[in-house]
Amino acid sequence: MKILRFLTIMLTALSLSAAFAHLLEMPAKLQYDDALWLHLLQTLYPTFGKVSGVCEIGAVIASALLVVAIRKRPKAxxxxxxAALCLAVTHAIFWIWVAPVNAALLPLSPDTLPPDWTRLRDQWEFAHASRAILQIIALAACRTLSGIGDNHSQAN
Known part of the structure; x- marks a missing residue:
């Protein structure tokens, strides 16, 4: 149980790192012109998905397994x-609102951006901001859970 809880906390924290970076960058990036914003999307963020995306999937799976493992502990x-619901919703937000923008804009150049590119940018930015907030809540819930302990007498 302790290993699964530790794994859930670590994977949640690692996936949060990219989401929190997006949140911190957002005020500045909303001021960027189309060419700079698109350049960042195409060059800076591919590594985020390759690393943080794997951690995020792992956090969703680990938290779901933890729900099953801890289901008979009413305090935990x-x-x-x-935590599990926040992580699942975070993942869903990516596929519903972020991935379509990536698919639409990644192959483009500043000259071929659609006229409503700022709507797509805002969708991408605010979806990432909401993901960061949900992952912060999930990490706090995981951390609170770790304070409850594994002893059945403490958890009941």
Missing amino acids: LPWTLL
Whole structure:
């Protein structure tokens, strides 16, 4: 149980690192022109997905396994469910709002951006911001869970 909880916390923290970076960058990036914003999308962020994306999938799986493992512990279950749900919603947000923008804009150049590129940019930026907030909540829930302990007498 301790190893699974540790793994969930670490994977959540690692996936949060990229989401939090997006959140911190957002105010400046909303001021960038189309060429600079697109350049960042095409050159800076591919590594984020390759590393953080794997951690995010791992966090979703680990938190789901933790829900199953801790299901009979009434004090720990709500925190575990909260973390797992936040992580699952975070992942869904990526596929619903971020991935379509990536697919639409990554192959383009500044000259071929659609006239409504700022709508797509805002969708991408605010989706990442919401993901960061959900991952912060998930990490806090995981951390709270770790304070509950593995001893059944403490968890009941």
